[in-house]
Amino acid sequence: MKNKVKNLREQFGLSQAQLGEKVSVSRQAINAIENNKFDPSIWLAYDLAKFFNLSIEEIFDFEESERK
């Protein structure tokens, strides 16, 4: 699923490891999400949205999702 995690992370000046720490996942998980290799659970999506102070839909592009 396409998402804006990479852009948002860079705007916040964080590394993948730092963002991972903020939402309690590994650097590899953040990397996989940014590269659209892994769709996070609703809970992780919620944690990311909460951290960036946005809604889930503003970060993740459900309209373009292959699962739709």
Added chain:
Amino acid sequence: MSLLKQPIINIIFIGFMSVIYSFIFIFTAGHMEFVSILSHRETLNSSFWNGWSDFLRTGNMRFIGYLIIGLTIAIIVFILIKKRKKYDEYQVSILSKSLLVAGTLSILMIPFMMILLLSDSNYAVETIFLFASVQWISVLVSYLIYVIKF
């Protein structure tokens, strides 16, 4: 699959399966009854299969058992050193996919081995041992790469 989040569950699973495999490989190595069911007549004109059969007959399969024990200890040590927290959902998804592949291969091999045994029992034991060796060592090596990487 949420059980896979716990490093201890991974240790128990890998440890338990490796104990069974290594016991089979070490205990049956050179065992007279086991040696007697191997293909002694060399009916197949294949240096690979006859070499593998010789390898099993001479009891060298115990070294596969030792290799399994060594890899398992390395995995457990890496888990204990590196992994104090639970695995996250991405890591669990990779682990579950790996186990799904290993499980699917095992399930597919059951009818394949039945066909093998029913159609021609020559070299069937050798084939089963080769599959068991390759399958479990592949699982252990991929697990080891996984615990080193994460």
